[in-house]
Amino acid sequence: MKITRRQFIGGTAAVTAGAGLFGFNMLAESDFARAAGAEAGVKTFRNVCPRNCYDTCAQISYVEDGVLKKVEGDPKSTYTNGKLCLKGYNYTRRVYSPDRIKYPMKQTPRGSGNWERISWDEAMNTIAGKILDLKKRYGSTLPICMNKYSGNFGITHYGIEGTMSSIGYTTRAIGTPCWPAGIDSQTYDFGTIVNNDPEDFVNANYIILWGSNCAWTGVHSLPFITKAQERGAKVVAIDPVLTSTASKADLYIQINTSTDGALALGMARYILDHDLVDWDYVQANSIGFAEWADYVKKNITLDWAAEKTGIPKEIIIQLAHEYATAKPASIWVGYGMQRHTNGGQNVRIIDALGLMTGNIGKSGGGINYAHLETWGFNYHAMVMPAPEGSVGMAGPDGTHTDRSVNMNNFAADVQALTDPPVKMLWIAARNPVSQDPDTHDIIKMFNSMELVVTVDSFFNKTVEQSDIVLPATTHFEDWDVMASYWHHWVGVNQRAIDPMYESKSDVEIAMALSKAMNALEPGSCTYPTEGDPEEWTAKEFNDGVYNMLGITDYKELLAGPRKAKFSPAAWADGKFRTPSGKFEVHSERAAQNGLPAIPIWVEEMKAPAQYPIRFMTPHPQHGIHSQFQNLDWMMAANPEPLLEIHPELAARHGIAEGDQVRVYNDLGEVTIKAHLTRTTSPDVIVSYEAWYKDSPFNVNYTVKAIPADMGKLATGMDGIAFHDNFVAIEKA
Ligand SMILES: Nc1nc2c(c(=O)[nH]1)N[C@H]1C(S)=C(S)[C@@H](COP(=O)(O)OP(=O)(O)OC[C@H]3O[C@@H](n4cnc5c(=O)[nH]c(N)nc54)[C@H](O)[C@@H]3O)O[C@H]1N2
Ligand SMILES: Nc1nc2c(c(=O)[nH]1)N[C@H]1C(S)=C(S)[C@@H](COP(=O)(O)OP(=O)(O)OC[C@H]3O[C@@H](n4cnc5c(=O)[nH]c(N)nc54)[C@H](O)[C@@H]3O)O[C@H]1N2
Numbered sequence: 001m002k003i004t005r006r007q008f009i010g011g012t013a014a015v016t017a018g019a020g021l022f023g024f025n026m027l028a029e030s031d032f033a034r035a036a037g038a039e040a041g042v043k044t045f046r047n048v049c050p051r052n053c054y055d056t057c058a059q060i061s062y063v064e065d066g067v068l069k070k071v072e073g074d075p076k077s078t079y080t081n082g083k084l085c086l087k088g089y090n091y092t093r094r095v096y097s098p099d100r101i102k103y104p105m106k107q108t109p110r111g112s113g114n115w116e117r118i119s120w121d122e123a124m125n126t127i128a129g130k131i132l133d134l135k136k137r138y139g140s141t142l143p144i145c146m147n148k149y150s151g152n153f154g155i156t157h158y159g160i161e162g163t164m165s166s167i168g169y170t171t172r173a174i175g176t177p178c179w180p181a182g183i184d185s186q187t188y189d190f191g192t193i194v195n196n197d198p199e200d201f202v203n204a205n206y207i208i209l210w211g212s213n214c215a216w217t218g219v220h221s222l223p224f225i226t227k228a229q230e231r232g233a234k235v236v237a238i239d240p241v242l243t244s245t246a247s248k249a250d251l252y253i254q255i256n257t258s259t260d261g262a263l264a265l266g267m268a269r270y271i272l273d274h275d276l277v278d279w280d281y282v283q284a285n286s287i288g289f290a291e292w293a294d295y296v297k298k299n300i301t302l303d304w305a306a307e308k309t310g311i312p313k314e315i316i317i318q319l320a321h322e323y324a325t326a327k328p329a330s331i332w333v334g335y336g337m338q339r340h341t342n343g344g345q346n347v348r349i350i351d352a353l354g355l356m357t358g359n360i361g362k363s364g365g366g367i368n369y370a371h372l373e374t375w376g377f378n379y380h381a382m383v384m385p386a387p388e389g390s391v392g393m394a395g396p397d398g399t400h401t402d403r404s405v406n407m408n409n410f411a412a413d414v415q416a417l418t419d420p421p422v423k424m425l426w427i428a429a430r431n432p433v434s435q436d437p438d439t440h441d442i443i444k445m446f447n448s449m450e451l452v453v454t455v456d457s458f459f460n461k462t463v464e465q466s467d468i469v470l471p472a473t474t475h476f477e478d479w480d481v482m483a484s485y486w487h488h489w490v491g492v493n494q495r496a497i498d499p500m501y502e503s504k505s506d507v508e509i510a511m512a513l514s515k516a517m518n519a520l521e522p523g524s525c526t527y528p529t530e531g532d533p534e535e536w537t538a539k540e541f542n543d544g545v546y547n548m549l550g551i552t553d554y555k556e557l558l559a560g561p562r563k564a565k566f567s568p569a570a571w572a573d574g575k576f577r578t579p580s581g582k583f584e585v586h587s588e589r590a591a592q593n594g595l596p597a598i599p600i601w602v603e604e605m606k607a608p609a610q611y612p613i614r615f616m617t618p619h620p621q622h623g624i625h626s627q628f629q630n631l632d633w634m635m636a637a638n639p640e641p642l643l644e645i646h647p648e649l650a651a652r653h654g655i656a657e658g659d660q661v662r663v664y665n666d667l668g669e670v671t672i673k674a675h676l677t678r679t680t681s682p683d684v685i686v687s688y689e690a691w692y693k694d695s696p697f698n699v700n701y702t703v704k705a706i707p708a709d710m711g712k713l714a715t716g717m718d719g720i721a722f723h724d725n726f727v728a729i730e731k732a
């Protein structure tokens, strides 16, 4: 398909946005479009992709006659570098998708598909009436439970939490299903999470992509890794699955799942034995190293590590030698590898490798997981006082608080509450029916509610189980400010087009709810009832954020995103944020929380006899969780889910390419089309979690809510061992 510049500017949304898909680097064209756009009436706006994605891309949207024609990466961010991912180039299809929720609607009865359009007034009066009714019946607003997570990570979207605070003390799903075990391990070791600037990968001589499929999940980091590779750096990928990322590496190591700690300990043994330890760095910066070195020498052998991990001893030796001598060497610890019952502990062992080789605090080095250093906003939309006299969980000193349930055990925790029970759900920026473990139990829990309200943009699986759905704007229809948990850029999101149909942003919905509640019972909700979306965003800024970005007014961000003025190397100042101020190889806090004080080996979870196959469900290329895969272009590119299965395992079960396979355990089942491939091992099958349009496919019918080993310290709840999921299979 050849696209002329004329078509590119003036064509339909499909043609213009399609151009982005075909020509990946559209910088020259976009400059042209911008210049020509002024004449042709094309307006450009600054946006930031608010998805739960490493990349948090700075975007430029092109709008003609109020229609979003094209979205591309903003070249002003050297991280986004003028490019988007596959999903980003699909945004026009998302905004104008026929599956968008257009109006407030109600479904009677819940789950029937019998939807009826209602007015905002009716929706708000029904919801406000129910909140006040529950408050009267139970003496508090605790029967109302919120579940919000990663649909939109914009700072004003913490207004969803604010909505709940403004009505009183409620029940909250807390914790995160995403990255908590890894956060805790780095909190024990370093004091918090801080990664090197990902643009600093270019300075590494050696890069280990450890349980990260960044070629799909963090595409904008790859060019920096490739640049290092072109300079002569070696790239190693460690993953049970030969992923797209692994295919780009110089060395791929297929590890037995959940045994990363054993590999790292084997490497540590080699490094100790061959005197490759950076003693100056270790002695100046850590506590507890001698105790751990003693453990490694007494307990770990390379033969054991090889046996445990399934990796030949020579490869472990090669990896250890290269990693310890290639300074600076960088490790990217992906979130996939910590979704295990020993995941946090494995990350702690990898952290210790970085310390012992002196690769911490150096440009081109680091044990890189994530950071929250650029997130110091006011959270103005979130911080709302409870109405006067609100009752919640009463403390001994007479103060009241919210009640917490574990987001990672949501169905069971909610159903266990009796005093008072949960009777109403407020779900926003969250899709538990797709994303939570144990889908059957989630639906059962929904069925015990008097009212389920879901705020979303799409008619998804959670909406199907709701009574009232409220249409949320997309980020092109909203104002916001966005920071990243990976790179150092911060940008504002402008309202590029008017809200579609009758959609409202989460903050506007909070204001509408407040109006309805205060009309029914004055003083029952503290959320402001009026406010301009841009003003809400402006109120999130403070001097700390301004200084960090080198600006004095948020409006300066309309000229382009800004990069925080940080050192590219995390911990370059050697000021660790642990209780001792050092890297804590021995962590008393870990011991106090019932964990090993030092990074020792903790056994991985084994398959039970009746369910011998590990079913891994990592993150998809064409979507982000339940988002994007449902869109027309994505369905065209990737029409159905597949089950990746090794030919030997398939043969044992009489399964051929293209056969339907029933994947099941005691919890539930899912039927998926087989794709025979040697990218996975004979004891692991893989299917990527996603929501396909008009499809019952959902891997989480088989996933148990098994906790990961860590998460409580920093996030309030332990993570989920999503990848410790065991099943049996048969030809369907
Ligand atoms: N396209 C796309 N991008 C995304 C997302 C998405 O859904 N789609 N999701 C976003 C979110 S919320 C997150 S959390 C991140 C996740 O980003 P990643 O961490 O890159 O992704 P995952 O798919 O969770 O897992 C990465 C890899 O870990 C491997 N893995 C699993 N268990 C083990 C193990 O025991 N050891 C080792 N070494 N590897 C293991 C899996 O096989 C997988 O290839 O990506 C973000 N970006
Ligand atoms: N089996 C399995 N399950 C997993 C994982 C796995 O690896 N395997 N990964 C886990 C991980 S890492 C994560 S982070 C979670 C993600 O879990 P969720 O955060 O629930 O993920 P999403 O599917 O992105 O759902 C977000 C919803 O928010 C909606 N949304 C988007 N923007 C807005 C907005 O501005 N306002 C409102 N109100 N709604 C909006 C979207 O349309 C979507 O329906 O899933 C977890 N589940």
Ligand code: SF4
Pocket: 049, 050, 051, 053, 054, 055, 056, 057, 084, 085, 086, 087, 088, 089, 219, 220, 624
């Ligand atoms: S999904 Fe991630 S990579 Fe894609 S446009 Fe959004 S932030 Fe960028």
Ligand SMILES: [Mo]
Pocket: 052, 177, 178, 179, 335
């Ligand atoms: Mo995540």
